[in-house]
Amino acid sequence: MLDEVAVGKNRCPDEDGDARPFVVEWDATDLAGFEAKASRDLVFVKYEGCEIQMLYGCSDNGVPGRYGAYETPIFTSGTVESFEMRDQSEVYAKLPLGAASFAGKLEVGQALELRYFVSGAVNSTRNYVERSAIADNGRCSAATHFVSAYNLGAFRLLAHELAGGQIEGGVGQAGVGTRTNSESSNLKQGGDLDSCETRGQQHCRVPIRLVLQAIDETTQDLDASAAGAARPDPEPAEDTVSERAAKLRHAAEDKGDAGDGAGCLADLDRADALDNSDETRVKSLWIRSLCTMVAGNCQGGKDMLVEAISLADKKKKLSELQIHVQLNQAELAYCPLDQIPESLQGAAMFTRIRTARSENQPALCEANAEAALELIRKQRKAGTKPDHSAMEALGEASACLWSRGNCEAAKKWAIQSSLEYRHDQDQAEARKEAEEVWVKRYDETGCSN
Structure with missing residues (x-):
């Protein structure tokens, strides 16, 4: 029935591009599965027809973070926000992933209200993913998007009785009326909105909204600077070559710390192509050694680290024991467990x-x-x-x-x-x-x- 009207034919306009859907329909199992996967790898999905399928198999079992990973959460100040949905078109536009479940509430004289609080964000280490990067993994063939970031917080989805076509006492309608318990019901909740107003916000940190980015079907030249290039150089024009290289090495370190060894090594390759002077060689090799471990080559990374330590220790003051301690610490922190x-x-x-x-x-x-x-x-x-x-x-x-x-x-x-x-x-x-x-x-x- 719904597919016969305009909203049914065009209810998910963003599914072919980037999108930012709320995930209010997820239960505790869905949340736990997503958080567990995101702690290890970039998450890929199939997003179409107002539905999202998590492709948890789209990864490398032997190398965590091969296609990307997520950085440490960034927590922000915020306030409780809300929006209302009074017809099915609004539900499909604002809550596409839960529309099939919640739109029916509007058929019995109700309106929906989503109250939410964003306490932070988790960003991925990749700002794009090319199809060619995952083409050799058959479990990724259905992927249309990847989760480039997600918001943490809490939400509450309410159903309100309509009185004379208006929501009684709704947000932003102070003085219009007062709801009773019988006039409102809590359809779904994630986290605890009350906790969001506390200092610790202990229960205000569940995933509530995803940022989906479409898989890039073309190969891009990140260092292209010519007019009309698909992806212009991300660095400011006034940066010198050495400054650009330094920024790339810093980005590589961040990716390595987040578990994205492959992304780290790719940034280092770009940095070394710009500046491989004696002044930068030791630091670059040091970062490369750790990211090689993260990328799944523990022994290769340790060999590089020995070389980096040797180059840095110009006066040969370090004892074999001190070098061994540094190697051991790096191994415990960065190598895949099955290689330790x-x-x-x-x-x-x-x-x-x-x-x-x-x-x-x-x-x-x-x-x-x-x-x-x-x-x-x-x-x-x-x-x-x-x-x-x-x-x-x-x-x-x-x-x-x-x-x-x-x-x-x-x-x-x-x-x-x-x-x-x-x-x-x-x-x-x-x-x-x-x-x-x-x-x-x-x-x-x-x-x-």
């Missing part, structure tokens, strides 16, 4: 959870906790003593998740940590005591999950 000796994997997981906690990346905390638990169980099955750092990683993950307001997950890992330390005891009794300790130690009155 098992004896060091627990330490790597603990290190990465602590870093993720400081950089507000709870999904990474939980992902490394899962890896630590898998390692512990593998070692127990083999009859060996579980790695101490892997055991410690479970408690560190709990602290990370608690600091972000995810009380349910924090409790889960705190109890799991206790159970692993008391593995030889009665597990039912150990769980009961761990839960009692949790209740006594933590105040969950402010938790929403």
Whole structure:
């Protein structure tokens, strides 16, 4: 029926280009899946017909961040905003992904209102993705867009009864009327809007809106500066060659820190092509060594790092032990876990959870906790003593998740940590005591999950 009217024929005008849809229809499982994937890789989607399909298989299982990754969240000040939808065309225009579910509410004399608060944004390390970059991966063939950024915050979707064609007491209509509980109902909620007005905003940091960018079907020359080039040089014209190279190296470092090793190496190639002088060679090689590790070549990156350390240590003051310590620290922080000796994997997981906690990346905390638990169980099955750092990683993950307001997950890992330390005891009794300790130690009155 709806497809017979204009809104049905043209209800998603942005699906062939860039779009910024709200994801109010996602449930807890959808949110968890997205956050877990975004903690490791750039997220690709198929977006058409007011529907979005997350292509979580569009990645390289062996190399996290091969196609891109996401930077540390940037938190901003904000205020509660809202908009209303009084007919189906407005629902499809403003909430295309949830239109099929929510438009029916308008057929029973109701209007919809979305109240939301944007507390921050997470940007990807890529400002575009060419089709050729993912062409060799069949699991990416259906991709039409990638998530170039997403907003964090909270929302509440309400249905209001219409009185004489008007919403009673709506936002921006003070004095028009007053709603009663029977006149409004809460259809959907993500996070906690009330938490957005608090200092900590612990429950105001769930993904609420995606920025979708269409896959680039053509190959672009990033260094083209001629008039009419598809992608003009992003650097200001007044920059010198060395300044441009320095900016590219800085961008490469940011990509490497975000887990986008391939993007980091691509920026370094461009920087070195502009300026490969003796003054910049050591820094460039140092960054390249770390990004080579992130990109999946641990040993190759370590070899480069030894060379970079040697070039930087002109007076040869560093001992072999000091060089070994630097290599070990880099390996724990940047190398793929499956390329690190098992004896060091627990330490790597603990290190990465602590870093993720400081950089507000709870999904990474939980992902490394899962890896630590898998390692512990593998070692127990083999009859060996579980790695101490892997055991410690479970408690560190709990602290990370608690600091972000995810009380349910924090409790889960705190109890799991206790159970692993008391593995030889009665597990039912150990769980009961761990839960009692949790209740006594933590105040969950402010938790929403």
